[in-house]
Every structure is written in structure tokens, then in C-alpha cells.
Amino acid sequence: MKKLLLALCLVLGLSASAQAFPDRPLNLIVPFNAGGSLDSMCRIIAEFMAQDLGKPVMVVNRPGASGTIGFAAFLKMPNDGYNVLALPTSTIISPVFQDRPPLDPSKIKALGGFLESGRILFSRADAPFKTFEEFLAYAGKNPGKLKFGSGGDTPTAYVFRHILAKEKLDVNVTLFNGGAPAAAAIMGGHVDLVEGGIGSPADVAATAGKLNRLCLLTGNNLANLPELKTPLQMGYDYATSVIFSLFLHADAPDEVQNILTDSLKRVLANKDLLKKFASRNLSPRYYGNEEITHSFAAGGHVGELYNILGKL
Amino acid sequence: MELLHNILTGMDMLLQWQVLFSAAGGVLAGVVMGAIPGLSDIIAICLMVPFTYYLNPVAGLAMLMGLSKGANFGGAIPSILLNIPGTPQAVITAFDGFPLTRQGKAGKALKAALYASCLADTLSDCLLFFFAAPVALAAIMVGPVENVAIVVFALTLVAVTSQAGPLVGIASMLFGLLLRCVGADPLTGAPRLAFGSYELSAGMDTVPMALGFFVISEIIWQFCEGKKAANQGAGPDVLDEECDEDHGFSWAEFKQCLPAIGRGTAIGSLIGALPGIGTTVGSYLSYVATKKAAKDPSRFGKGAIEGIAASEAGNNACNGPNLIPLITLGIPGNLAAALILGAFTMQGLTPGPMFMEQQAPMLYALFIVLFFSNFFTLGFGLLATSYVRKIVNFPRNYIYAAVLAFALVGTYIVHSNTFDLYYAFAFSIIGLACRKANIPMIPLLIAYILGASLELKIRQTLNLYPEGLQIFFTKPISVVFLAASFAAIGYTVYRQYRLRK
Incomplete structure (x- = not known):
């Protein structure tokens, strides 16, 4: 009996590892309270990505301290690509990150952006x-x-x-x-x-x-x-400049990054999704790394204000 | 006439086998998961969300709502039978529920909890149904200043009504607030009391805390007590000797519970409409109010069925009003509400000020689902009570092992973070210390739950009103609650003084 169980476990374990990414639900970490603009947009994106990937994508809210608490929580999570972080580009260059050394933007890499928010x-x-x-x-x-x-x-x-x-x-x-x-x-x-x-x-x-x-x-x-x-x-x-974007751990596997990026691209071309956003007067599209970097640069000089105005 | 039309259209969406089946399935799963310590309603909802993808939106909503309602009642089951709360909001139910189990009246206690849960839940859904707009108006009148005063009032009541005496209660409450300071500053995110540890600096959730503090410490405590008793030659039997088993719940007993249920519904609904106070507080305040109103308060804590009714009514009445801020303002008050928001969004619906007018049939469909779920909870609950109470006769050690395993899984599963386990263990040691030293645990728990929002709101208030603390004494709602807090302290001091003499 014991041997049989062991064999069963082995087979299950092997078949699990042989399956392609993703073989279980993904988490989408939103570092703000539920109901805000990033959160509501992410819930739509998560739903469509779930349909596209064939596995649920669960929105997890970790609010607090202007996104830094959720960012820190994300960095502690496994870097296997099953945890995705949603952040506005503006938050990453936010002055509050400047004196929080563990919250290093170089520890994450972008899958891409999906909406430029006014x-x-x-x-x-x-x-x-x-x-x-x-x-x-x-x-x-x-x-x-x-x-x-x-x-x-x-x-x-x-x-x-x-x-x-x-x-x-x-x-x-x-x-x-x-x-x-x-x-x-x-x-x-x-x-x-x-x-x-x-x-x-x-x-x-x-x-x-x-x-x-x-x-x-x-x-x-x-x-x-x-x-x-x-x-x-x-x-x-x-x-x-604010582009709502999705990120992985900087050391997450590249093939997982490609799978998720492709999924995000497909989802953002989906007519049903565009219709849902259009009902709110929003027009999402895929924003690549260059545009995200450009957004950093465009909004980046706001960082100077941190030194001019001081902390709140 | 339009109301009738809306209700009928709502009914139309609902009366499909898929919807009713989903609601029933949700309730059943909720009762089971709520009854397993460690698997809270939050985890239950997260586990069930994937299933809702295969359902139509109304059925998916029905399943999630049924789940959160079922879990809310399910939490009372282990509280009553084993003195181990299945969910944090069921902590108070154990006060009188477990003594009744020891007297061989587990069935009675479970039925009291079930009837109180379902009745209070239904009443609070009526409140949502008929008075959503005025309640929402009242809820947004509570800003940072008022929120601080209300939390101070809740903490004061919890501390001074503590069973071990007000001074110990206050000490326990302050210790809870101090523990809550570990982590990140809620406004700026600066690490505090983290001792250079990166893990500590990110701050901690209440789930590992509550599981460690209450569940794990309770298991260890009961295990040690059982060992002691066995060494002295006594059996591990939970039942007190020479007691008559009585599992019925008579009409007279129901009438006896009615005032408690009424009070619990009023208090719970009020607490539920305010964001960020939480069901545990509603349950506790309702229990205290019923105890204060009782002719013979000394019966409480020894198996008073009104105590169970008050606690369960207080926490279930939070359910309906919890949804009000979502529907009227588009602002979810808890996780279940956030998931419903997601379901609405997928339908292309935007909850907010115009939602009540534009999407009335959908709204009424939601309300009717809530009603149906209550009936399912009642049905499954009645079925369950006659069977689950037999668990008391199981060998204890198996139960401890199973509960411990579930508690650890539950701790880990929330954030898939190993550090949460260390945190839970640390809190189980604090819990054991409290039990050993007879320090009341409820003030510490509630202070820990409310501490973060209390601090944030005080900081926000001081940002908005740089002139200082006097703002708390100029806003009417705030003045009322602060005055009530001082009155509660004054009354306690006076009573202690009388007792001394």
C-alpha cells in the first residue's frame, strides 16, 4: 500500500513537472486597496489572461504605504513566474522608493504595460x-x-x-x-x-x-x-506619466516571461476586452519595454521634487 | 410598481437550476471550510474562485455569496465543540458554546448559533435591500476623525469589559497595539521594530497572527491539560460528569434568545457598514451588550445560550451592510466584496452612485441570492448539527493533529510565505503565555486587528488638521464616541471602587 502511494506521488509529481507553464493558478499582486483604478483594470486583465492561459489568475490586494508594502511582499514571494506584480510606472520611480534600499526597482522586470492612465x-x-x-x-x-x-x-x-x-x-x-x-x-x-x-x-x-x-x-x-x-x-x-504595467521578479525564468508577455499581448488584442474598457472610455493597448522606459524618463524628473519639496 | 418589476426581472435571472445549485454548493463548501480551523472564508473564496469561471456570472456570484455566508456559520462549529474557533469571528461564540458542550448540550448550542446566524443575516440583508442608500450616506460621514473615535470606543469597551478585570484588559490591549507597530509605517512605509530583518519590515497580516495566537496555542494548551489530567488518572472525556445530554432547542429558548439576536443585528449592521472595523468586533460588542442587559450576568461564560446567539448574530449581521459601500460607491469593504466587484466589472457593470438606478435588476438578483443563501445555510446547518456534534467523542489526539495540520496549511497558503509560519509560531507562544498568566486574549487580538487602521487614521487626521488633537473634540460624531469611551472608563472605575468598599 505504502509503495503504491509512493509510486502514485512520483507519477503525479513527474506529470506536474512535465506540464508546460502554467500548471496552477497565478497570483496578480495589486499593492493598493480593492476598488481603485489599477485594481479594477487588473481584475479585467486577470480574467482575460486566465481564459487565455487556461488557469485562474487571482487578484491579491496588499495595500499600504503607497504600494511599498505590496512591493516588499511581492519580492518575498517565489520567483517562479506564478506571482505577477501590477504597478503604475509612476510608483516605481516614486520618490518614496528612493530611501527604501530593499525596494529596488532593479529587482523586477516588465512583462509590459496595458493602459496609460490619465x-x-x-x-x-x-x-x-x-x-x-x-x-x-x-x-x-x-x-x-x-x-x-x-x-x-x-x-x-x-x-x-x-x-x-x-x-x-x-x-x-x-x-x-x-x-x-x-x-x-x-x-x-x-x-x-x-x-x-x-x-x-x-x-x-x-x-x-x-x-x-x-x-x-x-x-x-x-x-x-x-x-x-x-x-x-x-x-x-x-x-x-502613468502606465499600468505588469512585472515579474528580475530573476524569473525568461521562457515564463515570454509566455506571459505573449498572453498579455493576445489579451490586449481581444475585442471583448477592448469593449469592456471602451464602456469606461478607456483604450488599452500593449506597451513594450521601450515605452515603459520612456514613461520612467518622462515622469522621472518628478523625482527631483522629492528633494525640493521634502517628504510628506 | 417599478420595484416589483425590478424584483421580477431579478427573479428571472435567478430561478435557474444552475444558480440555485451554485448557491447551495457555495454554502455547503463554506460551512465545511469555515468549520476547519485555518481555512477561513478568505481562503475558501480564493479556492473557489476558479470554479466560478465555469459558471454564468449570476451563478458565480451566488456561489461566492453562499460561500462567505456558509463559512461565517461554519466557524461556530469547532468553537462550540472544541473551543477552537474555525474563523477569527467565531472566537466569542466559544465563550458560552464550549461550556454547553461540556454539559452535554452541544446540539442545543449549535442550533442556537445556527438560528441566530440565519436570522441576523436575513435581517441585515433586509437592511441592505431597503436602506442601502441612507446607510451608505451614514457610512461616508465617517472620515478619518470619526473613524479614530469609533475605534478608540471599540478598543476601550473591549478592554474594560475584559473578564480578568479592566486593568489587565487595558494592558493586554496596549500590548496588542505595540505588536501591531512591528513592520512598515502605514503612511510612509519606513520599517519599524524590525531589528534589521527584511521579513519583519514588510509587516504582517492578521491571518497568521490569529491562527497562531488562538488556534495553535489552544491545541497545545488542551493537549498539555489533557496530559496532566491523564497523569492524575482522569479520562480524556470532555463531558462533565453527571450531566444529562440535551440537544434540542425549544421555542421558549428561541424566544429567550430573540432580544440578543435583535441587539446583535443592530450592532453588527452598524459595524458592518463602517469599513475596516471587522466582524470580530461586532461579535464582541454584541456579546457585551447582551451580557450587560441580562438579569443574571453571572450565567455568561458558563453556557448561556443568549451569549451564543448574541455573538453569532453580531458577526453575521455584518454580512449585508458590508456590501453597501460597494454597491453605492464602488468601494469594496472586504475581500468577498472585492471579488463581487470583479464579477460586476466583467459584466461591464460599474458599481457607483448611478448603479442603483441603472442596474436595478442585477442588484435585486444579488439581493435575492443573499436570501436564498440564508435558507441554504439553515438547511445544511440543521443537517450538520445532528452529525458533527459526534466529533466530541473522537479521540482528542487525532483531532489535535488534524487541526494543527490545517492551521499550518492555512497560515502558509495565504501568501505562500514560509516566514508566516514562524510568525504564527511566535504568536502561539505569546498565546500560551497569556493562557498561563491568565491575561485576556480578546483585547490583544482586537487591538492587533484594528491597530493598523487606527494609526493610519490618526496620521491622516493630523495631516488634514495640522492644528492638532483638538479636532477630535469638535466633530459631533467623534465627540459622541469619545464621550462614550470616557463614560465607559468612568463607570468601570466607579464600579471597581464600589467593589473595593
């Missing part, structure tokens, strides 16, 4: 200002009164703080564990301004007329909201 500055619909100019005037007259919440200590938040510094405005700034809690805070009136991506709960609320969109904090205009200006167009020196 970051929008939202205000409450009942706020005494409706446009960005009115906001500047109001904040100037009421120092210390307005409150701003960000989904994390992201470069986007630094761009907003740069605007505040340049206009010599006194607005209180705090951080939440992702776009969803930040959206809840502005809807409850606990903060007056938040930054959030297109398709995030704040953006959905803005479409419903509960919030106003004041301006962009990223560098490219949006096709469906052309009236929103970028910080560069308004005469400020910084803007971020």
Missing part, C-alpha cells in the same frame, strides 16, 4: 470653486482651509504639491491606501480635493455629477475629455 484632480461638486483658476483664487484667500487626499505618496501627489508650492498655497495634504478610500473620503466631505485615474470610483462619481474635474496631473491630454489641461499647458514645470 490622473485627474477632482473637487467636490458643492465646493465654492468650479474650475482650476477659481480653485487657485479660493485657496489663496483661504490658507490652511482646503484638504487634499491622494491614493498614495505618488509622483502625481508631488506634482500637485509642486503646484501648491509654486502658487504659495497652503493646502493640507494626506495619503490614503489607494484611490478607493480616497474617493470615499471626498464623497463624505472629509477632503475637498483628490487625485484619481480615469475609470476610478472618483471618476465614476464625476460622471454622475457628484464631483468636478479641475485639471490633469499627467502630461498627455485625454481624447474623451479634451478640455482638461495638463500642468505643462498651465505653465507648471512638472507632469507625471
Whole structure:
């Protein structure tokens, strides 16, 4: 009996190792609370990749400290390619990573990006200002009164703080564990301004007329909201670039990286997926390594703000 | 009329064998996994998600909802029978459930837990059904400032009502908060109390903590106690001598439990609507309220069925309101809600302020699934109670070994991280120390669960209001809860003073 069991184990073990990647479910680690823009997009991507790969892809939320806790948790996980990390390119060049030596961006490699996210500055619909100019005037007259919440200590938040510094405005700034809690805070009136991506709960609320969109904090205009200006167009020196991307451990096997990259490419050409994104006014596509590197460079100079403005 | 139409359209989506079958399957799997310590509802949901890929979206949702409801009741089973909570929220159920088992009344205790679970769950689903919009409005009124006050209130109550006395309770609570500080700063991510260890600096989840602290330490404790008793010549029998077995649950006993269930539903629903407080707290507060209201509080802890009803009602009533922030704001309050959000997203639906108006039939389909799941829980629960109570007669050592194995698997499986096992072992030693020194464990556990969000919210408050702590005394909701906290402390001091005299 024992021998039989042993043989059975051996056979099962061998057949498992002989099977091609993936032979079991994958984890997709999202280092923010569920419900934010990256999280909702990842849930769609995960579902389609699961269909493509034939194995479930489970979204795992590890929120905290602007993505650094999830990043650290990911680095501790096995590097066999079954654990994939989702991050906005902006988070990796985020100033908060600069004094956290274990959180080294060189420890991960990109599978590719899937969506360039526009970051929008939202205000409450009942706020005494409706446009960005009115906001500047109001904040100037009421120092210390307005409150701003960000989904994390992201470069986007630094761009907003740069605007505040340049206009010599006194607005209180705090951080939440992702776009969803930040959206809840502005809807409850606990903060007056938040930054959030297109398709995030704040953006959905803005479409419903509960919030106003004041301006962009990223560098490219949006096709469906052309009236929103970028910080560069308004005469400020910084803007971020955000591409939602998937990463593996830097030492994960190359053949696994190729399988997953191909799967991501196929998924992003899937008409059903494009339709799901289109219903939210989003147009995803595959972003290769070059574009991701370019995004690092475009948003990278925001890192200087860390030294200019200091930590929050 | 439109409501009726929406409900009928919702019904239409549901009354297919696949949907009902999935809900029933989900409930069954949930009860089983909830009853196995170490396999919490979170793990159960993660294990079942792959199956939902083969179902249509409504059936998939039905399965996940059934799973989380079934697991919520299932957790009570080992709590009552073995004094080992199957899920963290069932910790409080053991207070009165296990004494009843020792008196040969396991069936009675299980039925009390089952009826209280299902009734409170159904009532809280009604709340979701009819009052989602106002409850959501109330929930978003709770910002960082109010959240801090509510957590302070919950922690104060948990500490001062501790059975070993308020001072020990407060000490245990503070120790829990201190342990929670190990890891990363919640705002900046800077490592704290990590002693240069990279693993410690990433911070730790509550799952390994709860499993180590409660389950593993309980197994070791019971094993040692059993050894001691055996050395003294006593048998390993769990039943107290000379007791009459009684596994029925009469109508009179049900009526006796009704006030406890009502209170539990009210408290649980309130806690459930607030993000990040958690079901364990709802269960505990409900238990304390029922004990305070009782004519003879000394019966509690010795096998009062109202105690079981209060605890189970308190944790199951969190289920319905937990979904409210998701449906009205698109913000999931817990993991089950996050998975439902995923299912909605796949359908091309976007939960949020406009969802109630635009997607009413889908919403009502969800509500009706919740109702059906409650009935399935009741059915499977009744079937189970007559059989599972026999587990008490099993040789203990086999049970310990099996539970220990499941607890370790459960610890590892959450993040596939070996370090979590060391963490669980460390906490099992802390748990054993607490048992040896008679230090109450609940304040420590709840402080550990709430500690991270408490700190984050205090920091956010101070960012938003740089003028300082006085903001806590100017916002009305915050003032009410802080005043209640001071009143609770004042009352305890007064009572201790009276007792001394």
C-alpha cells in the first residue's frame, strides 16, 4: 500500500513537472486597496489572461504605504513566474522608493504595460470653486482651509504639491491606501480635493455629477475629455506619466516571461476586452519595454521634487 | 410598481437550476471550510474562485455569496465543540458554546448559533435591500476623525469589559497595539521594530497572527491539560460528569434568545457598514451588550445560550451592510466584496452612485441570492448539527493533529510565505503565555486587528488638521464616541471602587 502511494506521488509529481507553464493558478499582486483604478483594470486583465492561459489568475490586494508594502511582499514571494506584480510606472520611480534600499526597482522586470492612465484632480461638486483658476483664487484667500487626499505618496501627489508650492498655497495634504478610500473620503466631505485615474470610483462619481474635474496631473491630454489641461499647458514645470504595467521578479525564468508577455499581448488584442474598457472610455493597448522606459524618463524628473519639496 | 418589476426581472435571472445549485454548493463548501480551523472564508473564496469561471456570472456570484455566508456559520462549529474557533469571528461564540458542550448540550448550542446566524443575516440583508442608500450616506460621514473615535470606543469597551478585570484588559490591549507597530509605517512605509530583518519590515497580516495566537496555542494548551489530567488518572472525556445530554432547542429558548439576536443585528449592521472595523468586533460588542442587559450576568461564560446567539448574530449581521459601500460607491469593504466587484466589472457593470438606478435588476438578483443563501445555510446547518456534534467523542489526539495540520496549511497558503509560519509560531507562544498568566486574549487580538487602521487614521487626521488633537473634540460624531469611551472608563472605575468598599 505504502509503495503504491509512493509510486502514485512520483507519477503525479513527474506529470506536474512535465506540464508546460502554467500548471496552477497565478497570483496578480495589486499593492493598493480593492476598488481603485489599477485594481479594477487588473481584475479585467486577470480574467482575460486566465481564459487565455487556461488557469485562474487571482487578484491579491496588499495595500499600504503607497504600494511599498505590496512591493516588499511581492519580492518575498517565489520567483517562479506564478506571482505577477501590477504597478503604475509612476510608483516605481516614486520618490518614496528612493530611501527604501530593499525596494529596488532593479529587482523586477516588465512583462509590459496595458493602459496609460490619465490622473485627474477632482473637487467636490458643492465646493465654492468650479474650475482650476477659481480653485487657485479660493485657496489663496483661504490658507490652511482646503484638504487634499491622494491614493498614495505618488509622483502625481508631488506634482500637485509642486503646484501648491509654486502658487504659495497652503493646502493640507494626506495619503490614503489607494484611490478607493480616497474617493470615499471626498464623497463624505472629509477632503475637498483628490487625485484619481480615469475609470476610478472618483471618476465614476464625476460622471454622475457628484464631483468636478479641475485639471490633469499627467502630461498627455485625454481624447474623451479634451478640455482638461495638463500642468505643462498651465505653465507648471512638472507632469507625471502613468502606465499600468505588469512585472515579474528580475530573476524569473525568461521562457515564463515570454509566455506571459505573449498572453498579455493576445489579451490586449481581444475585442471583448477592448469593449469592456471602451464602456469606461478607456483604450488599452500593449506597451513594450521601450515605452515603459520612456514613461520612467518622462515622469522621472518628478523625482527631483522629492528633494525640493521634502517628504510628506 | 417599478420595484416589483425590478424584483421580477431579478427573479428571472435567478430561478435557474444552475444558480440555485451554485448557491447551495457555495454554502455547503463554506460551512465545511469555515468549520476547519485555518481555512477561513478568505481562503475558501480564493479556492473557489476558479470554479466560478465555469459558471454564468449570476451563478458565480451566488456561489461566492453562499460561500462567505456558509463559512461565517461554519466557524461556530469547532468553537462550540472544541473551543477552537474555525474563523477569527467565531472566537466569542466559544465563550458560552464550549461550556454547553461540556454539559452535554452541544446540539442545543449549535442550533442556537445556527438560528441566530440565519436570522441576523436575513435581517441585515433586509437592511441592505431597503436602506442601502441612507446607510451608505451614514457610512461616508465617517472620515478619518470619526473613524479614530469609533475605534478608540471599540478598543476601550473591549478592554474594560475584559473578564480578568479592566486593568489587565487595558494592558493586554496596549500590548496588542505595540505588536501591531512591528513592520512598515502605514503612511510612509519606513520599517519599524524590525531589528534589521527584511521579513519583519514588510509587516504582517492578521491571518497568521490569529491562527497562531488562538488556534495553535489552544491545541497545545488542551493537549498539555489533557496530559496532566491523564497523569492524575482522569479520562480524556470532555463531558462533565453527571450531566444529562440535551440537544434540542425549544421555542421558549428561541424566544429567550430573540432580544440578543435583535441587539446583535443592530450592532453588527452598524459595524458592518463602517469599513475596516471587522466582524470580530461586532461579535464582541454584541456579546457585551447582551451580557450587560441580562438579569443574571453571572450565567455568561458558563453556557448561556443568549451569549451564543448574541455573538453569532453580531458577526453575521455584518454580512449585508458590508456590501453597501460597494454597491453605492464602488468601494469594496472586504475581500468577498472585492471579488463581487470583479464579477460586476466583467459584466461591464460599474458599481457607483448611478448603479442603483441603472442596474436595478442585477442588484435585486444579488439581493435575492443573499436570501436564498440564508435558507441554504439553515438547511445544511440543521443537517450538520445532528452529525458533527459526534466529533466530541473522537479521540482528542487525532483531532489535535488534524487541526494543527490545517492551521499550518492555512497560515502558509495565504501568501505562500514560509516566514508566516514562524510568525504564527511566535504568536502561539505569546498565546500560551497569556493562557498561563491568565491575561485576556480578546483585547490583544482586537487591538492587533484594528491597530493598523487606527494609526493610519490618526496620521491622516493630523495631516488634514495640522492644528492638532483638538479636532477630535469638535466633530459631533467623534465627540459622541469619545464621550462614550470616557463614560465607559468612568463607570468601570466607579464600579471597581464600589467593589473595593
